[in-house]
Amino acid sequence: DAMVIQNPRYQVTQFGKPVTLSCSQTLNHNVMYWYQQKSSQAPKLLFHYYDKDFNNEADTPDNFQSRRPNTSFCFLDIRSPGLGDAAMYLCATSVRTANEKLFFGSGTQLSVL
Amino acid sequence: GNSVTQMEGPVTLSEEAFLTINCTYTATGYPSLFWYVQYPGEGLQLLLKATKADDKGSNKGFEATYRKETTSFHLEKGSGQVSDSAVYFCARSLRDSSYKLIFGSGTRLLVRP
Numbered sequence: 001d002a003m004v005i006q007n008p009r010y011q012v013t014q015f016g017k018p019v020t021l022s023c024s025q026t027l028n029h030n031v032m033y034w035y036q037q038k039s040s041q042a043p044k045l046l047f048h049y050y051d052k053d054f055n056n057e058a059d060t061p062d063n064f065q066s067r068r069p070n071t072s073f074c075f076l077d078i079r080s081p082g083l084g085d086a087a088m089y090l091c092a093t094s095v096r097t098a099n100e101k102l103f104f105g106s107g108t109q110l111s112v113l
Numbered sequence: 114g115n116s117v118t119q120m121e122g123p124v125t126l127s128e129e130a131f132l133t134i135n136c137t138y139t140a141t142g143y144p145s146l147f148w149y150v151q152y153p154g155e156g157l158q159l160l161l162k163a164t165k166a167d168d169k170g171s172n173k174g175f176e177a178t179y180r181k182e183t184t185s186f187h188l189e190k191g192s193g194q195v196s197d198s199a200v201y202f203c204a205r206s207l208r209d210s211s212y213k214l215i216f217g218s219g220t221r222l223l224v225r226p
Contacts, residue, residue, distance in 0.1 A: 033212070040218060040219070042202070042215075043202070048212050050212070055212065057213075090156065090157070094212075098211065099145050099164070101162075102149075102159065102214065104149075104156030104157040105156050106156045
């Protein structure tokens with residue numbers, strides 16, 4: 001019954017080697033979000049899509065990109081991962097605004113060697 | 114600025130003890146306030162929310178009251194259960210962005226039998 005699915009659960013990459021994290025949803029929600037969560041810190045919004053409209057947070061590094069080829073799927077691309085990019089990456093959805101309710105996936109834990 | 118501050122964890126309680134997790138926020142405008150919970154191995158899920166001053170959100174025996182005068186939204190439960198063991202995140206919305214939640218850093222709660 002999983003509604004927001006993130007794969008893989010654990011991802012290991014090498015310093016500087018591009019990596020893609022994936023998220024899919026069965027809820028048909030308009031909005032998809034990517035959050036970065038480092039250990040014992042608050043989840044930090046990287047960007048979101050409202051339908052196909054991409055919205056980047058001002059302090060999101062250029063190293064992070066995203067694609068949403070259709071309603072169901074959204075990808076997070078890290079072009080050249082650094083050691084500081086090791087974190088849990090959370091995907092979430094909402095019907096419209098975050099003031100309603102966010103539905104989160106279980107996250108992908110990224111390690112950078 | 115916009116921020117959410119939670120009490121540091123872990124908070125350890127005995128089963129059936131009164132449970133409280135503190136949360137305060139900095140306020141510009143009138144945000145909506147939320148508590149999200151993350152059980153082990155799962156994504157964050159909305160526990161309760163309140164959209165205006167003096168509102169009380171409640172769910173699964175938990176309550177939190179939107180206190181504008183003290184800029185607080187403390188989470189309480191009269192009798193904790195082992196199954197309440199999780200990480201709890203307080204969050205606030207932003208008036209100038211319907212898509213962004215500001216999360217606190219989370220409080221780990223451990224309820225022992």
